[in-house]
Amino acid sequence: MTEKTSGLVEALAGASSPSWARRVRAGRDLVPFAGDPEAAEALLGLLLDADDTAVVRRTAEALARVGTVTAVRLVARAAAGADENQADWLQTGVRDALAGGGGVPDVAAACGRLARDPDEAVRRGAAEVLEWAGGTRG
Template sequence: MTSGLEAALVEASSPAWTQRVCAGRDLASFADVPEAAEVLVGLLLDVEDTAVTRQTAGALARVGTVAAVRLIALAVAEADDNQVDWLQTGVHDAFVGPDGVPDVAVACEKLARDPEEVVRRGAAEISAWTDDARR
């Protein structure tokens, strides 16, 4: 593991929500690394602060890879209604600005064929969010 990845993994378990937000942003680019993926799902479902959920979802949506969007889809499947609202807000945040994130829609199309039903369901929900954001 790289030192940046190791530091972010440690930061993810901090009692300070601001450090967990930073960890979510820093770990997003490591969504395909199993240790990071597990921690990222935990940050997406953070029960202590919605900012962690929102910022981590936004960071993963900006990465836009299948691995990154898959983690959001897994979180959507486990999230309560409040968490889903903040996951959606984070994904929408990623669409704001000149860069946009069309890769999320492409990732959702690929995830529609994922072997795990919960991932397919979550990806369908995220796909609907991206459709709304593009209107």
């Protein structure tokens, strides 16, 4: 097993941990694997974590900090399916990432690309994330 593969396996295991701190760590550790379908589903689960808002917030922050279309698409998918409380913490995570500075990629540009996504839920979620990022609805 390569180091990359073992990192993915360990992070996937952490995503289902009863420990909120381990789930937060798993969210950060899974971000580099966001394009992997299994990792993407685990990240989506963490973005909609029903047990701890810190998991939702920190996973959204980690994905927004990366700012790729793949990462922001997961936040948009979560936003489209989130309840009001989860949406508040997703928004907080996105804003935390953008407030952090340090060369944060353009989340608004990723949302612009997602506005043409074939999945209607992703388009709807991307419009919401764009608002959180300080953009405008298009």
